[in-house]
Amino acid sequence: MEAMFWSCLLGGAVFALLSVIIGDIVGSWLDGIFDILALDFLKPIIMASAVTTFGGAGVLLVRYTALGSAAVILISILIALFMSVVIYFAYVKPMENSENSTGFSATELPGKLGEVTIPIPASGFGEIMVNFVAGNTLHIASSWDNTEIPVGTLVVIIDSKEGVVQVSRLYENDQEKEMV
Structure with a gap:
């Protein structure tokens, strides 16, 4: 035995x-x-x-x-x-x-902050970069309030529809940005 x-x-x-x-x-x-x-x-x-x-x-x-x-x-x-x-x-x-995933859901996007990488015209499409835990992702973006948004501007995602995120400037002017 x-x-x-x-x-x-x-x-x-x-x-x-x-x-x-x-x-x-x-x-x-x-x-x-x-x-x-x-x-x-x-x-x-x-x-x-x-x-x-x-x-x-x-x-x-x-x-x-x-x-x-x-x-x-x-x-x-x-x-x-x-x-x-x-x-x-x-x-x-x-x-x-503990396994990490690089995937994300479109429902996670509203409220996330991003930076404009391709200028967003008032009535057209540009591109933003959003930072997630696993890395950065690029998204097609349009202006939520129909204003032009230049490259480098910090934006907040308002909504995500049909693969396009609608964004708005995080700060309306440089003075607000400096206050934070």
């Missing part, structure tokens, strides 16, 4: 080492295999940690306790399940939530 525990421990350790060294290659080979299950706690990292923990707990319990085989297996399974839950909530779930 100790051989089974050692096999699980070493197999999990080898899997972890290979994942670190050639994780991207193996990840592309296995891409989609575990999507059938579609359960977050059955991800390969969770399963591998469960097998490794099961093996490690089993080796320790066999060597340092006088428990019977059934008790050692049961306690090892419980320890493996507990550690899998800990790893899921302490590592996997936070990593999934």
Whole structure:
């Protein structure tokens, strides 16, 4: 029975080492295999940690306790399940939530500040640059209040319709800008 525990421990350790060294290659080979299950706690990292923990707990319990085989297996399974839950909530779930996206929604645009990069005529289109967390984005813009807006002017987005943002000057004149 100790051989089974050692096999699980070493197999999990080898899997972890290979994942670190050639994780991207193996990840592309296995891409989609575990999507059938579609359960977050059955991800390969969770399963591998469960097998490794099961093996490690089993080796320790066999060597340092006088428990019977059934008790050692049961306690090892419980320890493996507990550690899998800990790893899921302490590592996997936070990593999934930390992924950044460069995407944005048009509903996020109103209220954002931008800078005119191509002059906006009173009744035509120009371009503004808006700074998001992931970088700058350029948008086709028209003047909301039908006034000409020169390059370099700070503007606020009022609305977004059909891919065109309607903007207005943030400051009406240089005197207001200096007050801030």
